[in-house]
Amino acid sequence: MNYPKTIKNLIECYKKLPGIGEKTAERLALATLNIDEEIIDLFAQSLIDSKTKIKRCEICNHLTEENICSICSDDSRINDILCVVEEPKNVIAFEKIGSFKGKYHVLDGLISPLDGITPDDIKINSLISRIEKENIKEIILALKPSIEGETTILYISKLLSGTNVKITKIAHGIPMGADMEYVDLMTLETALDNRTEVS
């Protein structure tokens, strides 16, 4: 290959990103050469900052550049309802909807015995101690519908059995706007089981 070393390096780096193969990486590396210098400088600085400045919130484990994230330090939010999610990007998704006014807890994974991920590997202990310390009334388990998700839900609800904390999980069913004939059978079955009365 006749690329100068810098371009070869750029290609290798772009290839580390998910969904980017050899051809796309090559295209992106060449396109990089045409980007304005100030953007390139910001890009390089942001990459370095991503390793040095980005931390996890000491309370909820969400991404932040401070010790406490902007959601946890927002006094206008409801303090006794926690939405429990797998990853930081789930927090962002809920924040885009904007209707949830409580706070979050990022588990950073789901229990998965097959992958060797035990309850101690994810932020369940800190969830339990938050529930006690912050006097949480309800936790909404917004975890993906999978064996790992269900295992995690089961584990957390067993840990909290006997307490007064209300435990809910988000509804699974037919996505809004979906074409019925393309919905998979498991979703259809769940939707049937979770049917609600038409008022």
Added chain:
Amino acid sequence: MNYPKTIKNLIECYKKLPGIGEKTAERLALATLNIDEEIIDLFAQSLIDSKTKIKRCEICNHLTEENICSICSDDSRINDILCVVEEPKNVIAFEKIGSFKGKYHVLDGLISPLDGITPDDIKINSLISRIEKENIKEIILALKPSIEGETTILYISKLLSGTNVKITKIAHGIPMGADMEYVDLMTLETALDNRTEVS
């Protein structure tokens, strides 16, 4: 949006790349957080190097980190045949095939009156002076089959009319392995016009 500033910056930078929209940029920015620090350092350094180290070859205008690119400085290559291409990535494509043993000339564009690109905006003058100085016997015009490509071919061949330089252009026709019924009519017509005798 509840992303820390660094992540917002990363998203904005990824969005400057071709074919990357808001959603993909977000996905890439979050994925960046999981990449090893040494790769991130190389990525940041390569971005800076792309502005400071990458130059154009003084002879053929290909990308290089030296004054003269590795192809131009390769004495084992044929010196009197030039393959004329639009962009550096075309050089890479030909080098991947590996069968062309001559040298290259990168025009950095094609003549396009509609876009205000005149012969003076691309590297045609340096091509003509190379042909004289390097005593070139043949130029292969490997330009894309478009109005701009054909205009550029016409312009260069007029400039060189009356000289002894052999001017060829690469064949246009049905791509190898293509399904006949999906080939567009213009390609089919070109393929018919350019038919060759079966020996």
